[in-house]
Structures are given as structure tokens and as C-alpha cells.
Amino acid sequence: MDSIATLRALSDIIANAVTTVERTYKDAELSPPSLDEPFDHHAPAEALRRDPVVVAAIQNLVAAAGQITAVMRDPALYVLDRAHGFQVSSCIQAVSQLNVAEFLREAGPEGMSVKEIAARSNVDSKLLGEASLIRAVSLADATEARILRLLATHHIFREVSTDVFANNRISSTLDKGKSVDELLAKPDERLLETTGLSALVEFLSEEVFKASGFMAESFLDSSPLTPHMRAFKTDGNMFQWFENPDNKHRLMRFGIAMKGSAAEEPVGTIFKDKISGFPWQNLTAGGVIVDVGGGLGATSLSIVKEYPTFKVVNQDRAPVIKQSKAHWQEFFPEYIEAGMVEFQPHNFLEAQPVKNAAAFLLRHITHDWSDANLVIILNHLRAAALPSTKLVIIESIVAPACAGRSAHPQVNNIRILGVPRKSAPPPLLANFGVAAAPLYYYDLTMNNVLGGQERTLEGFYDVLLQSGWKLMEVYHCPETDWSHLVADPIF
CATH class of the missing domain: 3.40.50.150 (Vaccinia Virus protein VP39)
Known part of the structure; x- marks a missing residue:
């Protein structure tokens, strides 16, 4: 199939999927969920997304959109974009630990500035301008809000006006369901009694992310050390490492993450x-x-x-x-x-x-x-x-x-x-293709943290x-x- 024929075929798949979604929602007298609105798991429009007909249409949409991007984008830029993906992971880790989704939930659709979030949380506003979870390491302009802007560019959060951000449908899934006051007063308990999604996101974007940086070394030599062992300088597997008293908070986070993911299993x-x-x-x-x-x-x-x-x-x-x-x-x-x-x-x-x-x-x-x-x-x-x-x-x-x-x-x-x-x-x-990517991500996750597959x-x-x-x-x-x-x- 030549390139134009491929594009036309992919375009037709997208058009047919959109027609299916439109018809299904129209028959139910609903509109598909808006990206700009917070996620509501119990909303009728969200429930309809789990209809098998809509699920199949969405799968085709995501796969075709991803393939069109691969076909048409400059290949060097495409590879560089994939190579930069770790930056998104780092930023998600930062906003989850800083409770940004909860600040923005309380702020409402008008949003909140980075400086306001920083002032209330006693975190230097530059922290939202540097991808660091410990402290800001430069005197860069605090109004740049680089972390949130990168995420908003990937449709996670919404930039309402310059340096002012609000939640959208995707970012609101990071909301732990607690007030900001409670989260700040009891930081060690912030993940307890939550859905587990934030805990899973933090596990993936910290332990798994750091381990993945050592994947190539593990392939290139014959050592039995897993990438996780290399990243965290441990002789035990991840579960043994979790049982170290110094990793008590990580073990708790992992348990909450796994309990949350299991709860989603029908x-x-x-x-x-x-x-x-x-x-x-x-x-x-x-x-x-x-x-x-x-x-x-x-x-x-x-x-x-x-x-x-x-x-x-x-x-x-x-x-x-x-x-x-x-x-x-x-x-x-x-x-x-x-x-x-x-x-x-x-x-x-x-x-x-x-x-x-x-x-x-x-x-x-x-x-x-x-x-x-x-x-x-x-x-x-x-x-x-x-x-x-x-x-x-x-x-x-x-x-x-x-x-x-x-x-x-x-x-x-x-x-x-x-x-x-x-x-x-x-x-x-x-x-x-990319519509099925999560399983392939988890394949390498198992390799990097446990040597599994x-x-x-x-x-x-x-x-x-x-x-x-x-x-x-x-x-x-x-x-x-x-x-x-x-x-x-x-x-």
C-alpha cells in the first residue's frame, strides 16, 4: 500500500470510529466527556465509554492517530520525541508528590497560579519550574512553570492563562480525593485511603523509571543484576529491597498501588x-x-x-x-x-x-x-x-x-x-499499535524491576x-x- 493510500485508510478508520462514537452518544442523548472538565468516573458519559462498541471505536481511533503521527512526522523528530518521554514521567512524579491536582481542584475552573500553589504549600515556586523533587536548584524565573506547561502541552492539565493552570479530565485522575489542608498536615498519609492511581503513577515514575535507565547495561553484560538492583545498589530483588526499613514508605506506596489496580479488575x-x-x-x-x-x-x-x-x-x-x-x-x-x-x-x-x-x-x-x-x-x-x-x-x-x-x-x-x-x-x-502499548510497557517494567517478562x-x-x-x-x-x-x- 503506497503512502497516500495508507493515509486515506487510516483517515477512514478515524472517520468511521468518530461516526460510531457520535451515533452511540446521540442515541443515549449524551455527549462524550470533555477534555477540559474534571474526570467523573460515575458520570453517564464515562459509563458509556465502557460500552464494547465504544471501546472498539476508541481503540481504532487511538491506534490510527498514533500511526498517522509515525507516518507523517519527521522521523528524527519522532525518535527524539520518544527519547524525551522520560521528562513527562519526571513531571508527573513531581506534580503528584506536590499535590498539584488537589490544589487545582479546590481552585476550580478558574485555576491557580504557580506562585499561589507554592506559597500555600511552602514550596519554592521555582520547584514547579525545575524537574526536582527536593528543592529548586537555580534562580530561574518562577513564572515559567515549566513542569505544568510541559504536561499541559501533552494535554495533562490546562493552562488557563499565562502561568495559571487548572485541572482537566486527565490531570484530575491524579486527585487523591483529600483536602489540601489534610495532605499538607499529614504528608506521610497522603496516599492512604485513595484509589491507588497516584500511588501507581509514583511507583512507575520513580522506582520503575530509575531502574529503566540501567536496562541497556543489563543487556550488555552477563551479570545477573537486574536494572533495579543496579539503580538502587542492592543485591536483593525489588520485594526484598522493599522490606528494608528505610524503604517503608515505598513498600506502603507499592501496596496501595497494587491494591488499587486489583480493585479495577472485574x-x-x-x-x-x-x-x-x-x-x-x-x-x-x-x-x-x-x-x-x-x-x-x-x-x-x-x-x-x-x-x-x-x-x-x-x-x-x-x-x-x-x-x-x-x-x-x-x-x-x-x-x-x-x-x-x-x-x-x-x-x-x-x-x-x-x-x-x-x-x-x-x-x-x-x-x-x-x-x-x-x-x-x-x-x-x-x-x-x-x-x-x-x-x-x-x-x-x-x-x-x-x-x-x-x-x-x-x-x-x-x-x-x-x-x-x-x-x-x-x-x-x-x-x-500505541492503543495496546500499556502491556508492552509492563513487559519492560517486569524486566527492569524483577527480571521478569x-x-x-x-x-x-x-x-x-x-x-x-x-x-x-x-x-x-x-x-x-x-x-x-x-x-x-x-x-
């Missing part, structure tokens, strides 16, 4: 029909589900609330298991009273103690680990498996940017069930085979990017 959607997720009802009644590295055990809890004939063994590190028991006591105490759930401290890099499992469940565990370490984990499960034991892995599956069948012949024969995952219409990249279907097939399991089926779940990969032990 766990119940896997039970909407019998082919959208692994058919737990097909396991023998009374069978044991081992939630390996299960954390609080929220996923296994949701399963047995739907199918209350199974026993559960929730396994994790001892401090987490204590929290897990409290979680079950709060949300499903009758299962504890009936002796249907066991809380078992366990290191899954060691031999698996449960020998009668109907299913081993690993939810968002495999992406934390390299292939070599994952083979160790799965080998232990295989050694403890019965011929009838099922291995159920809940993860995202990375799609290639190209179209076509897999070059891996065995993968083409795996049963794919649940919600179909379609390739993007040409000339879009088959994986929807998100995997392609071929990657899952190979690592399972190396550890004595054969991938049999994949269930794509509705309303999420997650899939259930089901494997049988090889005897």
Missing part, C-alpha cells in the same frame, strides 16, 4: 458464561485449589463464592498469609469456620507440599520471573501434580505487531476459547513444556486483557 466477569474463563465447575467437588503466591487470596475467594464445593490452600510469604487470613475472615468467614480454606506459608521456589491438588492457580505470578526461575517454580508444581491436576495461569498474552499465523506449529493447534481477540484492521499494526503464547508454550506441562487451552476473559492458560502435566 474478577466476576470470568463467570459470566461457561466459556469465558476456566470451567471451575468441571473440577471434582471437594477438590483442592492451590492458590500459589495468592496474596490475599482474592481470586480463589471469588471462585469458591461461585462454586463453594472446593477446598482452598492459599500460599504466600508468612507476612502476607497473615493478611490473607484477615481478608477471608472479613469477606468469607464461613469458609474459615467450615475448615474449607488453609493459609500456608510457602516459598514457591521450593518443593510444593500439596500433593492432591485438583488445580494449581497462578494469578499474575509468572510475569514476575525470568524463564529460568519460572521453570523452577513450574517444575515443583509438576512434581506434586496428579495426572488429573490442572495448571491455570492468569496473565496477559503479548500479541506480535505483525499479522498471520504463528511460526510455532504446536501453538496453532491450541484451543482458543472465550472472547475473540481480533487483529486490527489494516493498515493498522495487527496489535493495535510478559509472554507471547509461544513463550508460554515453551516454558511450560520445559517444566513438564503441556499447554492445552486458552480462555480469553471478557472486559479485560487477561487470559486463562490451562496446562496438563506430562507423564
